[in-house]
Amino acid sequence: MKLVVKTRRIIMFLSIIGATSIFPGSNVFALGIVSRSCAPAGAQESISVDWGFVPYALWTASSHYRNGFLHTINTVANAGAVGGWEYTWRSRAGHWGEFWYGQVVGYHYKRSGFVYFLGNSFAADCNLAQWGAG
């Protein structure tokens, strides 16, 4: 019985991780932007990420829409952020615990002596093929 329970837990864990993870195996390491609306993981999010771990000053916002219900979150509340700006290789704005498929729009900014709006990202699914999970 214990083995069955343990196996079930492992399968559940792996299925969740499998739905949300992908090896960043592409050799195109660069600063990418991605959004996800991922029901299996409960993740609605937008991320600016550099899998080569190069840091930038980044600011990110994510709007989540489903059936007339819209809300937005940004990196202002992220730990260590100053006004939402983080010096990091990965800037994430998002919510966990939202187990649905909707529309997610990301807003991605980078700063040096200029302030750059990098553009929008869009997703209506887990979007795992773009810039990986994390």
Place this chain on the structure above:
Amino acid sequence: MDKAIQYAVVVFLLSIVNVALAGKTVNLPSDNSQWTPMPQMEIGKVKRLSKDQLSPDLKAFAEKQMAESQRGYEIVPEELFVYSSNYRNRLRLEDEVKSKLQVKLADINSTELKEYVYEGIIPEGPRIDGPWTSATRVFKRPDGVTLMLTEWDYIADGGAIVAVSELMNVTVANVPAMLSVKKSPSGKTVTMLEWSTDKKSFTITVWDDVDMKRKGREYDRKWLLNLANLISI
């Protein structure tokens, strides 16, 4: 109760809550500071703003950079210099990526870059598999210093740019530009020259300090600005 079953029950209850909420409507947020740190930006354009027109946080960043520039260099974390070596993991041959490059690369044939060793190109953009709206060409200078030329078609990305006036300390091709030397706590240095036209954003990164005096060829600020002006034609 078995924890796996507990988890499944929680997921099931959450899905019921979500269904219940499905019919609820809310007003669109009118405060666009929720999704931008800079409401003055205009898509497809480069704007110049004074630091006094920025949000308090951005103004503070700008003033810190101004103070450091007056000293002669900005302090940056050591992690920035990871890129000075791990960029090699990203290099591709230009012929491999040419068909998917959406950014029109500047013609460098009238510059001294054509005499440098061309190591390759790093494509970038919103999509990991292209089309790529940004690209960095990597060169090795005759003295062995790495130089990177990055070009971004911000219009193709639906992007926007703001130049903070007080930080623009030089001019390239008649547009304001920023030349900065950055140092890590351990003493590593990099020089960056950034400028944006009505078509593209450019950055030249020299993994060296252009203000350091050396015997022989002077790869100084004047050299860098001259190179940038030729590239931007």
